[in-house]
Amino acid sequence: MADSLSQAGLNVVLLDRRHLGRGSTAASTALLQYDIDTPLHQLRETFGKAKADRAYQLGIEAIEAIEQISRGTSNGFHRRPSLYVARDEAAAVSLKEEFDARRDAGLAVEWLAAEAVREEYGFDVCAAIRSAVAGEVDPFRLTQTLLSRSMERGVQIFDRTEVAEIDESDGVVTVRCESGHFVRARWIVHATGYEAVETLPRRIVSLHSTFAMISEPIRSSVLTWWDQALVWEYADPYHYARWVDDRIVYGGGDVSFRNAAARDRLIEKKTAELQAAFGIISVPKVHF
Numbered sequence: 001m002a003d004s005l006s007q008a009g010l011n012v013v014l015l016d017r018r019h020l021g022r023g024s025t026a027a028s029t030a031l032l033q034y035d036i037d038t039p040l041h042q043l044r045e046t047f048g049k050a051k052a053d054r055a056y057q058l059g060i061e062a063i064e065a066i067e068q069i070s071r072g073t074s075n076g077f078h079r080r081p082s083l084y085v086a087r088d089e090a091a092a093v094s095l096k097e098e099f100d101a102r103r104d105a106g107l108a109v110e111w112l113a114a115e116a117v118r119e120e121y122g123f124d125v126c127a128a129i130r131s132a133v134a135g136e137v138d139p140f141r142l143t144q145t146l147l148s149r150s151m152e153r154g155v156q157i158f159d160r161t162e163v164a165e166i167d168e169s170d171g172v173v174t175v176r177c178e179s180g181h182f183v184r185a186r187w188i189v190h191a192t193g194y195e196a197v198e199t200l201p202r203r204i205v206s207l208h209s210t211f212a213m214i215s216e217p218i219r220s221s222v223l224t225w226w227d228q229a230l231v232w233e234y235a236d237p238y239h240y241a242r243w244v245d246d247r248i249v250y251g252g253g254d255v256s257f258r259n260a261a262a263r264d265r266l267i268e269k270k271t272a273e274l275q276a277a278f279g280i281i282s283v284p285k286v287h288f
Helices: 002-007 040-047 049-070 089-104 114-121 139-152 193-198 260-265 267-280
Strands: 013-015 031-033 078-086 109-113 127-136 156-158 163-167 173-177 182-185 208-214 230-233 240-244 247-256
Touching: 002 139, 013 182, 031 049, 031 230, 040 049, 040 089, 049 127, 049 139, 078 089, 078 114, 089 109, 089 127, 109 114, 114 127, 139 156, 208 267, 247 267, 260 267
Parallel strands: 013 156, 078 230
Antiparallel strands: 031 127, 078 127, 109 127, 163 173, 173 182, 208 247, 230 240, 240 247
């Protein structure tokens, strides 16, 4: 947001309660996919074909924009295909509807039956959609790149600065910080992620915790997963997997969030569940 606004010529101040790039940024799974959590064929039923198709197209444009930003940097951006897998026959039937909707929308997709997925990837699933457009990036380094570029345009950045109060009474926004300092501005943008629950006037947020693990180094020749596709499951909640150099990140198993202590007590149990769920990928002697 700071990068875009400063590029448009605005005078921008950015406040972050943590170190820059921490919080949900550093915890991102970094799977860049145009897919939204709601499948396209269901989104069409809610918003109509034109708006639903445009929502998915915007995802493609976002990946292309991140690729453009990352050129000449060390952000770890790579184009990857994406594999959307159905574990059982019921999911495969619905996934076929999704495939037909995506093909109708002009998206570059390919249908893979169970045998094709097993032969090309070694995954034991019923069917999959392979999408040509997806990618991965290092979110922390991408954030630092954007912030550095913003500072060159004059953006003032203050991390470890917590906002205590926001006053919009006189047509001018006054942001008061815990430190006693304040910022006066014409507009304020709340880019708070999951912490939006603290400031939204209505209870419309349902928070969840997700879990992820990473393997020890694996020789890529052990797998038929040769294209390093981003893999995720047609389910709710779903599991996902991707390569990071010579390791595999696998995650999912979302649960309702109550507090950090309760979440952390689940880590050992969730690790065992993820390892069991990882069985959709036939990988010998993979350690986590």
